[in-house]
Amino acid sequence: MSHELDDLQNKEDRKHYRAIWISDTHLGTPGCQAASLLSFLKHNESDTLYLVGDIIDGWQLRKTWYWPQAHNDVVQKVLRFARKGHKVIYIPGNHDEQARQFDGLFFGGIPIVKEAVHTLKDGRRLLVVHGDEYDNVIRYAKWLAFLGDTLYNWALALNRVYNKIRIKLGYPYWSLSQYLKFKVKNAVNFILDFEEQLVKVARDRGFNGVVCGHIHHAEIKDVDGVLYCNDGDWVESLTALVETVEGELQIVHWHQAAPVMKVKHQASVAAIPEGVTP
Numbered sequence: 001m002s003h004e005l006d007d008l009q010n011k012e013d014r015k016h017y018r019a020i021w022i023s024d025t026h027l028g029t030p031g032c033q034a035a036s037l038l039s040f041l042k043h044n045e046s047d048t049l050y051l052v053g054d055i056i057d058g059w060q061l062r063k064t065w066y067w068p069q070a071h072n073d074v075v076q077k078v079l080r081f082a083r084k085g086h087k088v089i090y091i092p093g094n095h096d097e098q099a100r101q102f103d104g105l106f107f108g109g110i111p112i113v114k115e116a117v118h119t120l121k122d123g124r125r126l127l128v129v130h131g132d133e134y135d136n137v138i139r140y141a142k143w144l145a146f147l148g149d150t151l152y153n154w155a156l157a158l159n160r161v162y163n164k165i166r167i168k169l170g171y172p173y174w175s176l177s178q179y180l181k182f183k184v185k186n187a188v189n190f191i192l193d194f195e196e197q198l199v200k201v202a203r204d205r206g207f208n209g210v211v212c213g214h215i216h217h218a219e220i221k222d223v224d225g226v227l228y229c230n231d232g233d234w235v236e237s238l239t240a241l242v243e244t245v246e247g248e249l250q251i252v253h254w255h256q257a258a259p260v261m262k263v264k265h266q267a268s269v270a271a272i273p274e275g276v277t278p
């Protein structure tokens, strides 16, 4: 009941889209910025919500059980969204690959599918996939991916401590993975390879473009007439891909934490400032 009331109160400051794509939320890990994600889901809605993989991190949960209330709230929010008649589609990724065995089944009115097709307002058709099947590291060296995952999580944990200190001292948030991704040439090549693969798949299969996640790097770009869209992540970049009512694709950056959003007219005290530089 309180949830429904909450929804009504928020109605006026909720933005409506034709479609919203989010992925790589990694619920079940300390890295997931669930408060921000919840805030995003409270202030934005769409005819269709695509969950583009790595939503619940089974890899991490298998090692250590981590499930705070905020993560539950996100799941509840999504289920309620589906109950209220919005279309929600869940495409599992590699971190929630356990869900892939349920391909074609429904959970709480949400179908689980390996891929989806989205038709833009102007009629262009986009293939929607998580994208790990086109990541050569995951495909050919899964042990390396697991190792990388562990190292990445250690680095993220260190980064959280570092940023707590920075913010206490009045410095802006500093993004480790953004820094690594853009300073390391191989990472840039990796991103380009990945984009190229996905664009090729979309083209070969006769789509006008592709929407994916997986590499935690939001992007909208045209590659020789094929649209490449990546919706980013909710570990570091806090981004979603949206199609506006007018049919325009945009990346939404949501550097707002839930506790801050509750205090109205104090937008300037956001916990994580926007436009952070490495």
Ligand SMILES: [Mn+2]
Pocket (backbone or CB within 6 Å): 053, 054, 093, 094, 095, 130, 132, 213, 214, 215
């Ligand atoms: Mn992934």
